[in-house]
Amino acid sequence: MSQYFNEMYDGGKVRMPYARLEDWMNAMPASLRTLKQAEAEDLFRRIGITFAVYGEGGDPDRLIPFDMFPRVFTASEWARLEKGIKQRARALNAFLVDVYGRGEIIRAGRIPSRLVYQNEAFEKAVVGMKPPKGVYSHIVGIDIVRTGPDEFFVLEDNCRTPSGVSYMLENREIMMRMFPDLFRGNRIEPVDRYPEILRRTLASVAPQKCTNEPTIVLLTPGHFNSAYYEHSFLADLMGIELVEGQDLFVEGEFVWMRTTEGPKKVDVVYRRIDDAFIDPLCFRPDSMLGVPGLMDVYRSGGVSICSAPGAGVADDKAVYTFVPEMVRFYLGEEPILQNVPTWQCGKEADLRYVLDNLSELVVKEVHGSGGYGMLVGPKSTKDQIESFRMKIKADPGNYIAQPTLALSTTPTFVAEGVAPRHVDLRPYCLVGEGIELVPGALTRVALTEGSLVVNSSQGGGVKDTWVLAE
Amino acid sequence: MLLSVDHVTRYRYDQPVRAVMQSHRLTPSAFDGQKVRNWKVSVTDGIPGGAFRDGAGDRVQAWTVKGPVSEIEVHVVGTVETLDLAGVLRGHREMVQPEVYLVDTLPTEADAALAALAQTALAEEGPLARAHRLAAVVADAIAYRPGATHAHTTAAEALALGEGVCQDHAHALIACARVIGLPARYVSGYLFATADGAAHEAAHAWAEIHVAGLGWVGFDPANRCCPDERYIRLGSGLDAQDAAPIRGIARGLGVESLDVTVAVQNLQQ
Known part of the structure; x- marks a missing residue:
């Protein structure tokens, strides 16, 4: 074993959620599969869903490979996942409201103050700000891996602007x-309500000074951004x-949008x-992407920004270690989803362990993303x-390490037929x-045999991710 | 003292701009050392925007000016009663934790020379004595000379040059204090200068260092003293840009030129 x-397979037996997919898989001749795969690629290309890959050169409009074999949850x-995700x-x-307010969790000694107040994602400019409904992070993307029938671990949290939901849809x-x-x-639960729920969520955090039906916009850096699609x-x-x-x-106390019918609040x-x-005016003065004066309007209750500036201090990989503590501290509950055990290279004892066991571990930059x-x-x-050892030694505080997790696999179409490949969620x-x-969710799959990197x-x-109805 | 301030900042654009957005920290801080008698900020054709008190306790007022416009004037007039608290910022309400001011920014980053300068203070016992020593060594290391440096000169560059103005003194002191683990920040304000003080001294800047037990304490290396009743405090930040009394941006192609006059007078003769 x-x-x-x-x-899908528990020993030789097909696990319940995949029962019907076995017949589907077996009934599909290789010729049809090739045809369908080409059809899928064609559809993706026609919609224009592409993902530019930084630093790899080649075609910036490369498609992310789509695997037709669905991933299924009962x-x-x-x-259980839902309860754990919402709890987190x-x-x-709650943590974000606290650290930009009185900082009770720090006063209580449950998280080191340095990790928060000297964090590069901590925004002094929003200290004392309580955003509408007390929400800083309106879209929380939580990366989860599975290692057994009931074993789920959170790999990282994304509180700023997690991308990828378009792939789920x-x-x-x-x-x-x-x-x-x-x-x-x-009987598969639908996911197509997501845009409507997102719209409702955004409308529900309209600012204090808004008395009308809120006007919402999506602010993008532009078409050269990898997530522009x-x-x-x-x-x-x-x-x-x-x-x-x-x-x-910005004019007066509000933010306005240019439209053909004149400015609209x-x-x-x-x-x-x-x-x-x-x-x-508030952050990088050389930025051409933003809106001068936006932060003053935000701080004086004229506009809401989602996610709120400063939300990133909660999803840094060093702060991550303390999320279970946040669950206990703010909610008085035990965390439903577990963290992956994490070593902080900034701590001497941890650093020694990490350097002695590099060949067994996954090491990440505290602020890194995208693999x-x-x-x-x-x-x-x-x-x-x-060469990585040298990098860690040069700046230990910038690295964390985790054990190499035995990521679960799901059947995936590969050149030779169907084979298990590692996935996350x-x-x-x-x-x-x-x-x-x-x-529903985005399932990412490492297509290379044996690979554990799904980015x-x-x-x-x-992959399409199914949740079966009761 | 009873200090009066008349501060005019005139922006001229060589061709009209479509709009101007500004964020002001132009209101005297509320603390035991100063009490505002009257205070007024006006902006030519300005539309007042959002106003709030930020986490550091500063009053922020946003302004916008609709274009086309080729000249605007920001005019500050007021009188403030001041007391000598020997630099201690007593009774100031703020929420930002001092530790936040241990984080470096580009102009306050310490190079080897600044770090070495900072080490000299370790001969002293306790944070207050160390802060005083740092202010003295910075004043010794950087001679006051207007025109030697510019707005974007870093603390490291000013120290290498050995010359600078109050902004450079403040940046260097902040950099040194952070090196030895003392939270430090940049403060902008006004100074009543008795001996034929020039305008660039009236619009002044200094540093505050956080001393456990005392709180924030001001140090002005440029004048080798702690702020007293001659000083009016406006706002603070991690460096000069972060603490700027006026931050602004214009929409349009016009190139901006700036003209500042500041008069601070003592009304109690």
Whole structure:
């Protein structure tokens, strides 16, 4: 038996959620599969869903490979995940309100003050700010891996602007078009309410000074951004304007959007631009992407910004270690989802352990994302390990390490047929007046045999993710 | 003292701009050392924007001016009663934790020379004595000379040059204090200068260092003293840009030129 949990096969037996998929798989001749795969690719290309990959050169409009084999959760598996995800999203927001307020968790000695107040993602400019409904992070993307039937671990939290939800929606759309019979034979929870719930979430955090039906816009850095497709896709589905910094301006106490009928007041900005760039008057003065004066309007209750500036201090990989503590501290509950054990290279004892065990560990940069700047010990050469050792020694505080997790596998179409490949899961939890999670997520799959890195920027693919109805 | 301030900042654009956005920290801080008698900020054709007190306790007022406009004037007039608290910022309400001011910014980053300068203070016992020593060594190391440096000169560059103005003194002191683990920040304000003080001294800047037990204490290396009743405090930040009394940006192609006059007078003769 493999050391990895296979989500479809338990020993020789097919696990319940995949029962119907076995017939589907067996009934599909190789010729049809090739045809369908080409059809899927064609559909994706026609919609224009692409993902530019930084630093790899080549085609910037490369498609993320789509694997047609769905990943499936039972209703009860999902119910537990949902509880755990919502719990975590609540705790993260409580933490943000706290650290920009009185900092009770720090006074109580439950998290080191240095990690918060000297964090580069901590924004002094929002200290004392209580955003509408007490929400800093309105879209919380939580990356989860599975190692057994009931073992789920949180790999990292994304409180700023997690991307990828367009794939959750498009993957489903394309599967339904290509395999309508599959959806008739299985009772699968729909995910297509996501844009409407997101719109409602954003509307629910309209600012103090807004007395009208709130006008919401999506602020994008522009078409050269790797997630631009997603920005335009979501704006379109929500029926809101997609704007760039130059389309907005501040006048008096409000933010306005240029329209053909004259200026229109904007109440909620769903921004997909980093903090540093949203307002040159407050942050980086050389930024051309943002809106000068936006922060003053925000701080005086004239506009809401989602996610709120400063939200990033909750999702840094060093702060991550303390999320279970946040759950206990703010909610008085035990965490439902566990963290992966993490060593802080900034701590002497941890650093020693990490340097002694590099070949066994995964090492990441505290502020890294997208699978860049990381070391997967067991999959690295001696030279790679040694050069990474130098990097860690030069700046230990910038690195954390985790054990190499036995990520679960799900069946995936590969050149030779169907084979197990490692997967992770990114659900998108929406936090506004209420807290909601659509029954679905983005499943990322490491298409290379044996690979544990699922990031699209590192050649990972995506799958449709099913939650079966009761 | 009873100090009166008349501060005019005139922006001229060589061709009209479409709009101007500004964020002001132009209101005297509320603390035991100063009490505002009257205070007024006006902006030519300005539309007042949002106003709030930020986490550091500063009053922030936003303004916008609709274009086309080729000249605007920001005019500050008021009188403030001041007391000598020996630099201690007593009774100031703020929420930002001192530790936040241990974080470096580009102009306050310490190079080897600044770090070495900072070490000299370790001969002293306790944070207050060390802060005083740092202010003295910075004053010794950087001679006051207007025109030697510019707005974007870093603390390291000013120290290497050995010359600078109050901004450079403040940046260097902040950099040194952070090196030895003392939170430090940049303060902008006004100074009543008796001996034929020039305008660039009236619009002044200094540093505050956080001393456990005392709180924030001001140090002015440029004048080798702690702020007293001759000083009016406006606002603070991690560095000069972060603490700027006026931050602004214009929309349009016009190139900006700036003209500042500041008069601070003592009304109690």
